[in-house]
Every structure is written in C-alpha cells, then in structure tokens.
Amino acid sequence: MNDVDADRGGDVGDPAAAATALESVVDPVVAVADGTITYANPAARDAFDLGEADREAATALGPRWGRLAAAIDETTVGTARRVALAADDLESARVHRGADGATITFGRGDDTDADDAGSPAGTSDRLGKDRALEEAPVGITISDPNMEDNPLVYANEAYEAITGYEYDEIVGRNCRFLQGADSDADAIAEMAAAIDEQRPVTVELKNYRKDGTEFWNEVTIAPVRDEDGRVTNYVGFQNDVTARKEAELALERRTEELEYVLDRVEGLIQDVTAVVAGSTDRSELEAEVCTRIAAEDGYDGAWIGERNPATGTIDGRSSAGTGPGADDIATDADHPAAETLATGDPAVDTVDGTTRAAFPLSYNGIEYGVLTVRTDRDRAVDDREAVILSALARAVASGINARETSRVLATDAVVAVELEVTDRTLAPVALSADTDCRLEYRRSVHRTGDETASLFTATGASADDLLSAAAELADIDCRVVVERDDECLVELAGPTDLVGWLSERGARTRAIESEDGRARVTLEIPQSANVRSIVEAVEDRYDGTDVISFRQRERDGETRAEFAARLEEALTDRQFTALQRAYLGGYFEWPRPTTGEELAQSMGVSRPTFHEHLRTAEAKLCRAFFGDV
Numbered sequence: 001m002n003d004v005d006a007d008r009g010g011d012v013g014d015p016a017a018a019a020t021a022l023e024s025v026v027d028p029v030v031a032v033a034d035g036t037i038t039y040a041n042p043a044a045r046d047a048f049d050l051g052e053a054d055r056e057a058a059t060a061l062g063p064r065w066g067r068l069a070a071a072i073d074e075t076t077v078g079t080a081r082r083v084a085l086a087a088d089d090l091e092s093a094r095v096h097r098g099a100d101g102a103t104i105t106f107g108r109g110d111d112t113d114a115d116d117a118g119s120p121a122g123t124s125d126r127l128g129k130d131r132a133l134e135e136a137p138v139g140i141t142i143s144d145p146n147m148e149d150n151p152l153v154y155a156n157e158a159y160e161a162i163t164g165y166e167y168d169e170i171v172g173r174n175c176r177f178l179q180g181a182d183s184d185a186d187a188i189a190e191m192a193a194a195i196d197e198q199r200p201v202t203v204e205l206k207n208y209r210k211d212g213t214e215f216w217n218e219v220t221i222a223p224v225r226d227e228d229g230r231v232t233n234y235v236g237f238q239n240d241v242t243a244r245k246e247a248e249l250a251l252e253r254r255t256e257e258l259e260y261v262l263d264r265v266e267g268l269i270q271d272v273t274a275v276v277a278g279s280t281d282r283s284e285l286e287a288e289v290c291t292r293i294a295a296e297d298g299y300d301g302a303w304i305g306e307r308n309p310a311t312g313t314i315d316g317r318s319s320a321g322t323g324p325g326a327d328d329i330a331t332d333a334d335h336p337a338a339e340t341l342a343t344g345d346p347a348v349d350t351v352d353g354t355t356r357a358a359f360p361l362s363y364n365g366i367e368y369g370v371l372t373v374r375t376d377r378d379r380a381v382d383d384r385e386a387v388i389l390s391a392l393a394r395a396v397a398s399g400i401n402a403r404e405t406s407r408v409l410a411t412d413a414v415v416a417v418e419l420e421v422t423d424r425t426l427a428p429v430a431l432s433a434d435t436d437c438r439l440e441y442r443r444s445v446h447r448t449g450d451e452t453a454s455l456f457t458a459t460g461a462s463a464d465d466l467l468s469a470a471a472e473l474a475d476i477d478c479r480v481v482v483e484r485d486d487e488c489l490v491e492l493a494g495p496t497d498l499v500g501w502l503s504e505r506g507a508r509t510r511a512i513e514s515e516d517g518r519a520r521v522t523l524e525i526p527q528s529a530n531v532r533s534i535v536e537a538v539e540d541r542y543d544g545t546d547v548i549s550f551r552q553r554e555r556d557g558e559t560r561a562e563f564a565a566r567l568e569e570a571l572t573d574r575q576f577t578a579l580q581r582a583y584l585g586g587y588f589e590w591p592r593p594t595t596g597e598e599l600a601q602s603m604g605v606s607r608p609t610f611h612e613h614l615r616t617a618e619a620k621l622c623r624a625f626f627g628d629v
Contacts, residue, residue, distance in 0.1 A: 097137060135157070139240075335358075371392075422545075427494065
C-alpha cells in the first residue's frame with residue numbers, strides 16, 4: 001500500500017486504512033469518470049452485482065444511470081447534490097462532483113445495513129481503491145474515534161487542495177482546526193451531536209484555509225461500522241461551495257434590501273398619492289409632500305425648489321425636516337439639485353455621511369422644479385430606491401400639472417404670449433401654405449377616447465383642396481364639418497395637435513391664425529405658472545418659433561353668473577319656461593319619464609307650440625356657448 005504514495009508512510013495516514021474504511025461503509029459508494037466506474041466498495045458491488053468487467057456505468061447502474069449522468073452534468077465542480085431515484089431499495093443518491101469525475105453515495109430505502117461483501121479481492125484491487133480515494137474529485141477524510149479527540153488518520157489530495165494544508169499537517173488533528181471566528185456555532189454543534197449519536201450529518205459552514213482565507217465548506221460525515229456494527233471510523237466528504245454560497249447570500253442580501261426599500265416606501269407612496277389627489281393647490285401639495293417624506297424614518301428632510309431664470313439659481317418653494325433648505329442650496333453649483341436641473345436626470349451624492357438625492361419634477365416636458373431628499377442612514381440610496389423615488393417625483397409633477405391646468409380656468413391674472421410658428425409639423429401652417437388659404441382657430445372638441453381635435457374656419461380654398469393637401473401630411477386627420485360658398489369649417493386632429501398639447505401643460509389657446517405658411521398663436525398662461533418653461537417647450541417642439549410679445553393682463557370674460565344672466569335675458573318667458581320644464585321633467589334623459597305632450601299641457605299650450613319654444617331656446621343656448629347670443 002505504501003507504493004501508492006510512499007512519502008505518506010506511517011500507520012496513521014496509510015491510504016490502505018482509508019480504503020479499508022470505505023470498504024466497511026454500509027452504503028454503496030462508486031467513483032465514476034467519463035462514464036466508467038473506477039471504484040466500487042463492497043456494498044456497491046453487492047447492490048449492483050458488479051464483477052471485474054462491469055465497469056460501464058450505463059450497464060452496471062441500469063436505468064438509474066440516466067438520471068445520475070444528468071445530475072453529474074448539471075452539478076458544479078466542487079459541489080454536491082441529492083438525486084431522487086426510481087422507487088426501489090436505493091431511493092436516493094448524493095453526487096459529489098469533481099473536475100475529473102464524481103463520487104456517488106447511494107441511500108437505502110429500508111435503512112438496513114448491507115451484507116458484508118467479504119474480504120478484499122487482492123493487491124491489484126486494493127491499489128485501484130487507494131488510487132480512487134486519492135483522485136476523488138472531493139475532499140475525503142477518515143477519523144478514528146477510538147483515539148483521543150477523534151483525530152484524522154487520512155486525507156486525500158483534494159482535501160489538501162481545498163484547505164491548503166500539507167498531509168503531515170492534517171493527520172493527527174481533529175477536523176475542527178479549520179474552524180475560525182465566523183464558523184457557524186450551530187453547524188458545529190450539529191456535527192458534534194451527530195458523532196455522539198453515531199449518525200450521518202451534512203452541514204455547511206465557513207472554514208479557513210492555511211493562509212487564513214475563508215471558504216464555505218459543505219461537510220458530510222458518516223460512521224463506518226465493522227461486521228459487529230461497532231463504529232470504527234468516521235468518513236468525511238468536503239466540498240468547497242463558496243461560489244454557490246456567496247451567490248445565495250448575495251441573493252438574500254438583495255432580497256433583504258428590496259424588502260427594506262419596499263417596506264419603507266410602500267406607505268410613503270400611498271400617502272403621497274393621496275396628497276396628490278386631495279390637495280387643492282400647488283403650494284399645499286408641495287408642502288404636504290415634503291412633510292410626509294420628512295416624517296419617514298428613512299429620511300431626515302425634503303425640499304422642493306425651482307429654477308430662477310433671472311439668476312440661474314434655485315428658489316425654494318417648500319421644505320420640511322432637518323438639514324439645509326433650498327435657500328441654502330441656491331449658490332451651491334455642486335449640489336445634486338443643481339445637477340438634476342441641468343441634466344433632467346436624478347443625481348445622488350454623499351458628503352460627510354449625509355446622502356442627498358435629487359429628482360426632477362417634470363411632466364410632459366414641462367419643468368416644475370426639483371425634489372430633494374436627505375438621509376444620514378447607513379444605507380445609500382441605491383438604484384432600486386432611486387427608481388421608486390423618481391416615480392414618486394413624476395407623480396408629484398403630474399399633480400402640480402393638474403393644479404396648474406385647473407388654475408388656467410380659474411385665474412384672472414394671466415400672461416398673454418404671442419408666438420409665430422413656421423414649422424410645417426403644425427397642420428395649419430402646412431395647409432395654409434399648400435392651399436393658399438387662411439385658417440382661423442374656432443375651438444377644440446373631444447373625440448371618442450382622449451383624442452382632441454381643433455375646429456378651424458378656412459377661407460380661400462375649397463373643401464376638396466384642403467382634403468387633398470391634408471392627405472399628403474403625416475398623421476393628420478382632416479374632416480370637413482360644414483362647407484359654404486366662401487368658407488368651410490374643418491376639423492383637424494392628430495398627435496401634433498397644438499391645442500390639446502398646450503392644455504396638458506396648463507396653457508389656454510386663445511387664437512391661431514395661419515396664412516401663407518405662418519401661424520400666429522396667442523396663449524394665456526397663469527402668471528404663477530412657469531411661463532418660460534412652457535414657451536421653451538413650444539420652441540423645442542416647433543423649429544423656427546419666434547416670441548412676438550409677452551403681456552401681463554387680466555383675462556377677458558364674464559363670470560358664470562353674468563353668463564347665466566345674459567342667457568336668461570336673451571330668452572323669452574315661454575322659451576325659458578319650456579327649457580326649464582324639459583330639463584326638470586327629465587325630457588333630455590333616456591328613456592324619457594315624460595313626453596312633449598305632457599309638458600305642453602303643463603304649460604297650457606299645444607305640442608307644436610311647446611316644441612317651437614324649446615327648439616328656439618336650445619338654439620340660443622348653443623349660440624351662447626359656441627357663438628354670439
């Protein structure tokens with residue numbers, strides 16, 4: 001036996017003793033390389049009826065080999081896996097994969113010991129067994145529990161490679177010499193209990209190589225019994241599973257971090273969404289958003305600022321919590337808020353343990369400012385949290401846009417902006433140039449769904465000319481609503497519709513007049529809105545846009561009460577009564593709960609007379625909305 005590895009002489013570390021120990025293992029054990037069985041212990045030879053010529057794994061192991069071969073291919077070198085087998089006396093197997101092959105240990109379904117296989121087959125067979133142990137792809141050790149402290153009496157070359165220790169540094173020592181400060185105490189206790197109870201065990205724990213580096217070790221320990229059932233040795237299998245374990249731990253950390261982020265921001269998102277939906281004006285929305293973010297355990301403060309176009313600095317609008325507000329950041333060009341306003345992208349930095357993260361408040365290309373959060377926690381604002389906070393900022397910007405758009409309808413203090421547009425992507429510009437006509441905007445209408453269309457009066461061109469010219473334009477839908485001798489009313493719709501696009505950004509279109517390929521566009525924007533940002537958005541959308549004038553003024557128009565009074569004055573008593581009774585009587589509902597005959601009787605007039613009064617009142621009502629009374 002010493003001829004196998006002469007420099008490992010000595011009774012304690014004799015490979016022959018290791019082979020003898022495996023010969024006594026009650027479970028079938030085989031070593032396989034390239035589909036050939038290179039070693040089989042007596043239990044395996046008995047279980048599979050192996051002879052000297054039975055070395056092809058597919059033949060010797062029968063139908064089990066298909067599943068085992070697949071498992072070997074799928075198992076990473078240096079790791080192990082358990083494989084369930086078809087129902088027979090061997091229900092499962094554990095595959096230990098190495099670079100050049102695999103060692104397979106079979107488990108019996110009835111937990112009974114295999115019969116003793118008899119004496120070794122001779123010197124040649126023993127040499128093969130010794131060689132199989134030495135060249136096994138996993139670390140193999142054998143200890144002697146009959147000696148003090150159960151020392152190792154054998155270790156193969158794979159074990160040396162895994163641990164970095166020489167053979168003489170291993171034998172004679174308890175296997176605990178690989179343990180260190182971060183070795184799992186529970187795993188150690190489980191191995192000790194298994195040895196005390198003389199049963200197999202498999203654990204994973206952190207061990208240390210000779211050079212002090214850490215590695216994750218999958219350790220399987222099993223008792224070896226003699227013919228009388230007494231434990232004579234313990235055999236151990238060691239696999240370096242560091243790569244798999246680190247991948248598992250990394251996944252656990254990422255999952256933990258994600259859960260941390262989701263747990264913290266879930267309630268924040270719900271509350272901010274409620275603020276966006278329930279606030280009545282922009283200032284209230286911004287103040288409540290900052291207050292809610294600052295109240296979150298993960299953040300120390302929050303503030304919202306906007307660009308000052310005159311000075312190029314940041315003006316604060318709202319803040320809450322601790323730390324500097326927007327006024328303190330106004331002159332700090334290196335602050336993430338300044339970077340975000342310059343680039344339109346989120347920016348994060350950490351200074352003296354404080355993390356500052358800035359997110360753009362932008363909706364439909366309109367800049368409403370920047371949201372900045374501050375935190376002193378140990379965790380940085382990672383990519384996942386940045387994505388969530390960016391979505392939060394977009395929701396806030398959407399809410400601000402809704403408040404600004406609503407204010408367009410309510411405010412009287414506006415900035416009237418007059419622009420000249422020559423870009424042919426604006427449909428009236430292209431049509432007036434191609435048909436030599438004049439187009440004048442009347443009003444916008446809503447089609448089915450969310451699409452907005454604009455009505456224009458066209459003079460100087462026939463309906464056919466306009467339809468032909470519109471057909472040559474990309475993504476423009478032109479419909480003739482009314483055609484008269486000297487003019488026609490057309491409806492223009494498409495993704496480039498200016499009126500709907502401006503309305504989404506809080507601007508009202510007062511007039512569009514297009515002639516000779518040039519359009520004059522008059523807008524009304526609330527004085528409190530970001531007028532500069534809206535105008536810049538128009539300039540970006542349409543090349544060659546020129547600003548003609550800016551004028552601050554009170555909006556022309558009448559109050560709702562004035563409108564109602566004017567309409568009532570235009571109606572006769574009979575017309576007003578017919579309209580009122582039809583409305584209150586549900587005549588405009590379907591199905592109608594009352595008839596024109598019944599309403600006529602209630603007024604004491606004939607049915608034709610009632611319908612004449614009602615039609616005249618309806619016509620005056622429509623003119624009040626869509627024309628002059």
